[in-house]
Amino acid sequence: MQTYTVEQVAQHNNAKDCWIIVDDKVFDVTKFLSEHPGGKKVLVKMAGKDASQQFKNFHNDAIMQRVGLPMQIGVIASSTPATPTTSATPATPATPATSATTRSSPATYTISDIVSGAESKFGEGIPYGDPSWYQEWNSPYYNKSHIELRKVMREFVDKEITPFCHEWSEAKAIPRSVVKRCGEIGMLAAISGAASNPSVASLLPYPLPAGLTTDQFDIFHEFICVDELSRCGSGGLVWAVEGGLAIALPPVLNFGSDEMKKEVVPAVLSGEKFISLAITEPSAGSDVANLTTSAKDAGDHFILNGEKKWITQGAYADYYVVAARTGGSGMAGISLLLVPRTLQGVNARAMDCQGMWGSGTSYITFEDVKVPKTNLIGKLNHGFKYIMTNFNHERLGIVMQANRLARVCIEEAFKHSLKRKTFGQPLIQHPVIRNKFGHCIRQVEATHAWLESILYQVKTLPHETQANVLGGPIALLKAQSTQTFEYCAREAAQIFGGLAYTRGGQAEKVERLYREVRAYAIPGGSEEIMLDLGVRQTLKKVKL
Template identity: 40%
Template sequence: MAENSPNPVPFSEPPYLRGLPNPYITPAHLRFQKACRKFAWENLIQHAMEWEKAGTVPEHVFHTFCKANMLLPNMPAPLPVDWLKRLGINDILGVKVEDWDYTYTGIYCDEMGRSGLSGPSGSLNAGFAFGIPPIVKFGSKELQERFLPDLLTGKKRACIAITEPEAGSDVANITTTAVKTADGKHYIVNGTKKWITNGIWSDYATMAVRTGGKGASGLSVLVVPLKNHPGVSMRRLKVSGQITGGTTYIELDDVKVPVSNIVGKEGDGMRIIMTNFNHERLIIAVGVTRQARVALSAAFSYCLKREAFGKTLMDQPVVRHRLAKAGAELETMWAWVEQILYQLSHMTKEEGDRQLGGLTALAKAKSAMVLNECAQVAVLLFGGNGFTQTGQAILRDVPGARIPGGSEDVLLDLSVRQLVKIYQAQEKKLVQSSKI
C-alpha cells in the first residue's frame, strides 16, 4: 500500500503500526516511519518488482537516496555525527543525526523491505551498511579524511569484500594476500573475492586480506580500489534471488594499494570483521522478517478470497493451521528483533558486541528460518500461482537470507559458543568474588 494507513491484513504489519501499545516506539519514531514509508514507496518500492525482473536498479535511484541522506540509516547507530555535520548533513527526513538510534534503524530496514524483495534495497545499501563502518570505527584520521567525504555523500561507492571461492563463513582461512613492496610504501594484492554484493558498481572494497601467517592473526583489512584500477577485473554473477544486488566476482592480479589504506593495524582483521558482522546480521534479520511478513500476509489475503471445494481456503482448517504456525514464528521473531534493537540503543558498542554478538548471530539465523517457513507456506497456499516465477520471487530470496553474513549452521554454532564464553567469564568472576 502506497499510503501511510496500515495494511489491515493479519500479519502484514508489526504491532506498533496496528495501533497496539509499544514500549520502544516514540512519537518521533512514528513520524519518521511515515516519512520513510512515503520516500521508500515513491523512489523504490513501487518499482521494485519491475527492476528485479530487469536485473538492475537504475543508477539514478542511488543518487536520489544519497541526496536525501537516505542511505546513512544503514550505518550502525549512533551515526558518525561529527563527520556528518562536517559534510553539512544534519538530519535524515527530519531526524537529527545526533538523535538517531537503533530503533530508527529497525524502522528504516523494515520499510525498505516492503516490496518483499531484498535485491532492490540491497543494490543501494551494502556499502553504507558493511563497507563504510570499518573505516569509521577503525580507520586512522588520515584514512578517514581521504575516503569518508566521498563515501558518506555517495560520490563514491564501496562494498565489503570478505568471501572467497574457498573461504566464506570460514573467515580465518582467507587466502587473498597483501604483500608489502621492498620500499614498504605499497601492498601488492593477489587473490579472488566471490559473492560480493554491489561489487560491480563500487569504487572501493573494504577487503579482508592476509598480511601475515596462517589463521586469524594473519588477517588485515585494506581499502582496495576497484573500478578501472590496474589489476582488478570484475564480473557479475548470475544468482537465483536478489538479482538486482549486483553479486560480483572479483579477481586481483598484482593490485598496487598504498600501505596507508590499511584499516586499523596489520593483524586486526579478524576483530574488525567480527564486530562488523554484528551490525550486518542485525539489519539482515530486520529486512528478512519484513520479507516473511510480505509473504505470509499475501497468502492470508489470498486465502480469504480464493474458493475451492465450495468454500474459501480460509474456511479449511488445514489452511488456518498452516497460517497460524507461520504467523506465530513471524511475530515471535519480530518481538525478538525489536528487543535487540532497543537493547543496543541503551548499551555501549563494546558491551553490545560482547553481550549480544552471539544472540544477534542466532537472530539472523532464525529470521532466515522464519522467512523459509512463511515463503514455503505462501507458495503452497497459492498453489499453481505460487509455482510461477513471480509467485516464487520471495522464496528465491531465501538462500540469500540463510547464507550471507555467516551461513545458518555456522551462526547457530557461533551463537552457543559465544554464550558459553560469556558464561565462563561470569562463572570466573563469581568464583573470584567468593574467595574474597
Template identity: 50%
Template sequence: MPKTLTVEEVAQHKTENSIWIIVHDKVYDVTNFLNEHPGGKKVLLKVAGTDATKQFDNFHSLDVVKKYPQLLIGSIGSEQTESEADTASSEGPYGDLVPFGDPSWYQDFQSPYYGESHRRLRAAVRKFVETEIMPHSFEWDEAKHIPKELFIKAAKVGILPAVCGAPWPTKFAKYPPAGGVKPEEFDHFHEFIVTDELARCGSGGILWGLTGGLGIGLPPILKFANEELRNRIAPGCLSGEKNICLAITEPYAGSDVAGLKTEAKLTDDGQHYIVNGEKKWITNGVFADYFTVAVRTGGPGMGGVSLLLIERSRPGVKTRQMQCTGVWAS
C-alpha cells in the first residue's frame, strides 16, 4: 500500500540512481523509467525530486500514469483520510479568493439566492467531475464518444435530472439531487451550479454530450406530453439508461424555426404520422434513443409547426456523425 511522504523526502531523490517526482500529490519512483521515457531521460532529470505536475499536465492526461501503477510509491500529505479531506475541501470557500473576482457567495458572503444547499451541491458535483470526468476528458473527446456508464453514474449521484429545470422531477427520477439537496428545495440556481461545475471538465463536447440533449429534449415531454408518454420516456432518460435530444435545426432552417421544412402527414386512418425531412447539428442526435422533433403539420409560418416524439427504432430513422470543428463527444 502506498505510504504518505513529505516534499522534503522526495527532494532527496534527484539523482540518476534514484529519481522521485510528484504528480498531483502522488509520488512516483521513475528511476527505472528513465530510458523508457519518450522524451529521453533529461526530461525527467530536470524535474527530479520536485513537484512535476505542471510539466506533466502540459503533455499528458492522467490516464498515462494509470498505465504504470508499479511506479506509484506514495502520496504527499498528512495521515488525513480521504473522506476527511473531501469534507474539509467541501467546507472551504471556492474560487480564486480574489476580491471581486468571484461571486461573493463562493466566499461565504450572505446571498439572497444561494445558501448551504447550493454549497453542498457544488462540492458534490465538483468531486464527481474531478474523479469521474476530468481524467478521461481528452480520451473521450478524441474518441468522439462518452461511455454509457457515465450517464448512469451521473444519474445515480443526482446530476442528470438537475439539468431539466425546476421543480425536481420526483415522479420520474429514481435518485434524489446530489449533495443531499432535498427534492422540494431544488431550484434554478441549483441547476445553474450543476452546469457550471460540469463545465470544469474542460470539454464542451463532454458537457454537451452528457447533458445537452437531455436538458432541451426532455423538458417538452415533461411539460406537454400526455401521461402515458411521460411515464414511458422520462424514467429511462433521467436514469441514464436512455438518451434523448431536441431536433429542430435543419440545413436550410437554423435559427429560423418558423421556416423549417421537415413535414409530418397524418395517414388516412388517422393513426400515424409519416415524417419526411432532415435535421442537422443536433446535439446528442447521433446516439439518442428518442428525438423530440419539430415538424410541419400545417401551413407556412410558426402556426404550422408541431412537436413529435420519434423513437430511433422506427423504420426510416437514420443518423450519422458530423465532422465538426469541436464538441465531438456531443
C-alpha cells in the first residue's frame, strides 16, 4: 500500500482535497464530507491532520471496519501496511489441528504446555473482557483443539459478523448469506448438537471448523463457538443464526426417523433451510403441560389446529417442530410433529419486539393442517419427555450467550472508561466507576466458573443420568446468567451515559443489549420458574 509522510498528508487540507490520519492510516474523505453524520465541517477541521483521538472519542471499531477502511489510500511511512477490507468476505479455511487430543484423553494440558510467550495471551487484553484462560490462566478443560477453534472463530466473527451487526439489526433482517457462511465453516453443526451426535455424522454437509473431527468434538468446542459468536454483541444476530436451530434440531437428531434426518439435517446445517421450535402459545409459556394446540388422528395423518407465539426464527422457517396435544390432558398427551411450512393451513407472521431484531420472532397459526403420521417425532404422546430432555441443552445455550453478552458490556464500557475524561481525569480513575466494574466482574466470573463446571459434568457424566443430576443446577445457572447480564447491561449504560441512550455509535452494543435482556430472562424458562425449579429439584433428594 502507498506510503506517505505526515508532511505530505498536511498538504491535503481543505474541503476540495481532504485527507486525514487515523492510527497511522491515511484516508481520503473528500467524497465522504457531505455524507458525514456529524456534518462536513467536523472533518474539514481535521483536514491534513492526525484525527486518531477525535475518531476514538466518537466512533467504535465497527465504523472503521465498515465505513473507514474502504476510504483508506495508504499508511504513514513508518507504519506497517494494512490491507483494507471493504465487505464481509469468505474467511480463509483453517488448517486442521494436528495434535489435538481426542475426547477420551484426560484433560492434562495447561495453557503454558500448549502455547507460550505472546501467543498465550489472546484477545484485546481488556481486563475481564475475555475468560481467564484466554490470558495465561491454566485450565483443565481445554486442549490445543480448543485453542485453534477459538482463533478461527474469532477471526471469522471479527471480520464477517461484528462490523455489520448494527446495519443488520436496524434493517431487522439478517442476510441469508450470513447463515450460509456459518454453515460452510461448520459452525451450524457445532452449535446445534449435531457435531456430537454419531448417528448423523455422515449427514453433516461441511467439515467442522478448525479441522475438528466428530471424535474430537466435545461440549467445550460448542461452548467456544457460541461464546465467540455472541461476542459480536447482538443477541438478534445470534438467534437469527441458531436461535431456532439449536433448540428445534435436537429432537429430530435424537428421536426422528432416519428418513426425517436425511431430509432435514443437511438442509438446515448448510443454512439452505431453517427450522424452529414451536412450543409456546399465547396462554401457555412455561406451563408446557397445558398447551392447547391439538393434532387429531385422521387415519394416515393428523389434523393440526392451534396457535404458537414468540417463536424464534419462525417468521422465515421452513420446518416447525410443533408440540401438540394428541392424547388426554396434561403432560402425557403431548407429541412432537415435524411440520413443513409448505403444508396448507400454516401461516407465520413476524412480531415487532423490543429487541432481538432480525431473529424472526413470530406468531404462527395452524388451521386444519394435514400432517402425515410419518412426521411424528419419536413415539406418540412422548413429546413432553422429549421437550424436557431438550431443555437442558437449550438453557445451557442461553447461559453461554447471556454471560458473554454481559462480558461484552464490561469490555465496551471499560474501553470507554479509559478514553473518556470527566472532571479532568479518565472515567476509570473515579472510584464510583471502579465500583461498578467490580460488581459486574465478580458476577460474570462466578457465572463463567459455574458454567464450565457444569459443562464438565455434561462431558463426563452418563447421558442417561444428566437430566436428573443437572436439571436443577442448570435452571439456577440460567437465572444467575440472565440476572448478571441485566445488571451488567444497566451498569455499562450508566458508564456510557447519554451515548447508551441512542442507537449506533460508541455505545452501539450496550444500547442494543439493554433492549435484548428480556429475551434472555424469559424464554427457555423465566427466571422465576428457574429459581423455583432449581430448589424443587433439590428437595427431591431430601427426606422431609
